[in-house]
Amino acid sequence: MRRALGCSPLLIFRWKETSVAADELAFFGKIAAGVTHELKNVLAIINESSGLMTDLMAMSKDASFPMRDRFTRSIGKIEQQVRRGVEITSNFNRFAHSMDHPVVEADLNAVVALTVALSERFARLKNIRLSAIAEPEPVILSTQPFRLQMALTRAAEAVMQCLDGPGAISLQVQKGGGKPSVLISCETESGTLPDLPSLIRASSHWAELESLLDMLGASVEVAESGGAGSYRIVFA
Amino acid sequence: MALNVLLVDDEEEFADAFSERLRLRGFTLHVANSGEKALRMIADGVAKVVILDLKMPGMDGIEVLRRIGKSHPGLQVMILSGHGSEKDEAIARNLGAFEYLRKPADIEAVLEALKRAENRLGRVE
Numbered sequence: 001m002r003r004a005l006g007c008s009p010l011l012i013f014r015w016k017e018t019s020v021a022a023d024e025l026a027f028f029g030k031i032a033a034g035v036t037h038e039l040k041n042v043l044a045i046i047n048e049s050s051g052l053m054t055d056l057m058a059m060s061k062d063a064s065f066p067m068r069d070r071f072t073r074s075i076g077k078i079e080q081q082v083r084r085g086v087e088i089t090s091n092f093n094r095f096a097h098s099m100d101h102p103v104v105e106a107d108l109n110a111v112v113a114l115t116v117a118l119s120e121r122f123a124r125l126k127n128i129r130l131s132a133i134a135e136p137e138p139v140i141l142s143t144q145p146f147r148l149q150m151a152l153t154r155a156a157e158a159v160m161q162c163l164d165g166p167g168a169i170s171l172q173v174q175k176g177g178g179k180p181s182v183l184i185s186c187e188t189e190s191g192t193l194p195d196l197p198s199l200i201r202a203s204s205h206w207a208e209l210e211s212l213l214d215m216l217g218a219s220v221e222v223a224e225s226g227g228a229g230s231y232r233i234v235f236a
Numbered sequence: 237m238a239l240n241v242l243l244v245d246d247e248e249e250f251a252d253a254f255s256e257r258l259r260l261r262g263f264t265l266h267v268a269n270s271g272e273k274a275l276r277m278i279a280d281g282v283a284k285v286v287i288l289d290l291k292m293p294g295m296d297g298i299e300v301l302r303r304i305g306k307s308h309p310g311l312q313v314m315i316l317s318g319h320g321s322e323k324d325e326a327i328a329r330n331l332g333a334f335e336y337l338r339k340p341a342d343i344e345a346v347l348e349a350l351k352r353a354e355n356r357l358g359r360v361e
Contacts, residue, residue: 043339045250045253048254
């Protein structure tokens with residue numbers, strides 16, 4: 001990289017431009033992380049207030065209270081939504097912190113799980129079930145976490161574009177054969193998608209995915225035969 | 237005899253509801269809304285167990301924990317924070333916190349931690 005910077009004013013300009021973008025991302029991440037922390041405080045107050053109502057109801061269980069069941073059900077819904085809110089804010093908090101440092105050591109299992117958690121909603125809107133499958137052991141990579149999440153999201157979105165109805169997409173972390181990889185597989189109601197290789201290259205996300213993977217030192221392998229319904233991102 | 241617990245948290249509405257829930261379960265609760273006030277109350281000997289938030293205006297929880305470690309090493313401190321990263325947790329545990337819970341915490345987890353604090357105090361005393 002240093003050698004390239006030394007010989008190309010254009011690359012120096014682009015490097016500076018990228019550095020500013022990294023600073024801006026870190027700033028965005030800092031603000032977003034701060035907001036999620038505050039939201040957790042709000043959720044904690046709601047949680048303790050509804051918990052206190054539950055406690056008081058339990059203490060007066062022998063007293064007459066005609067609305068007791070409805071009241072209890074409502075408290076139950078509040079608690080359920082607090083748990084949901086905590087999960088959403090925790091995921092968003094982790095995502096925000098992924099912008100703290102341009103390059104970190106990260107467990108690919110955790111990155112894939114977080115990416116899937118954050119993208120599930122987009123898939124659900126298309127009646128697609130998105131899931132993450134982890135390797136039993138941590139798969140540690142030196143990587144750009146923000147960019148990696150973006151690439152994995154694009155990889156899943158590229159498949160979503162190929163499905164014209166309900167289906168399921170899984171992102172499976174693998175480490176067989178040495179190099180870590182993520183196998184992206186899809187199933188439709190009628191089975192696998194045999195023409196995935198050609199469809200996926202036509203996706204509007206394909207060029208961006210290849211560019212992101214190039215920056216991550218990764219590549220994409222699409223099996224032309226025998227691997228129908230899946231493709232693989234391989235990390236160097 | 238009821239266990240004396242000091243809750244250190246600048247979120248007053250959280251502190252009100254949380255401390256009332258623990259009082260209902262038989263604990264004696266004292267509340268400090270800042271790190272500075274907490275250290276004064278600790279110096280007065282109000283509690284043997286401290287539930288400590290990390291991010292507070294003025295003196296933060298890590299600094300409070302550091303000072304407690306020097307002046308009252310026998311106190312049992314548990315962190316209860318919505319702000320904690322894994323790095324914060326490692327620092328807090330290294331400074332002597334015996335438990336690290338994230339807000340909002342399940343009341344059963346808090347009670348379990350308080351029981352452990354009581355057991356640890358029994359061993360220390």
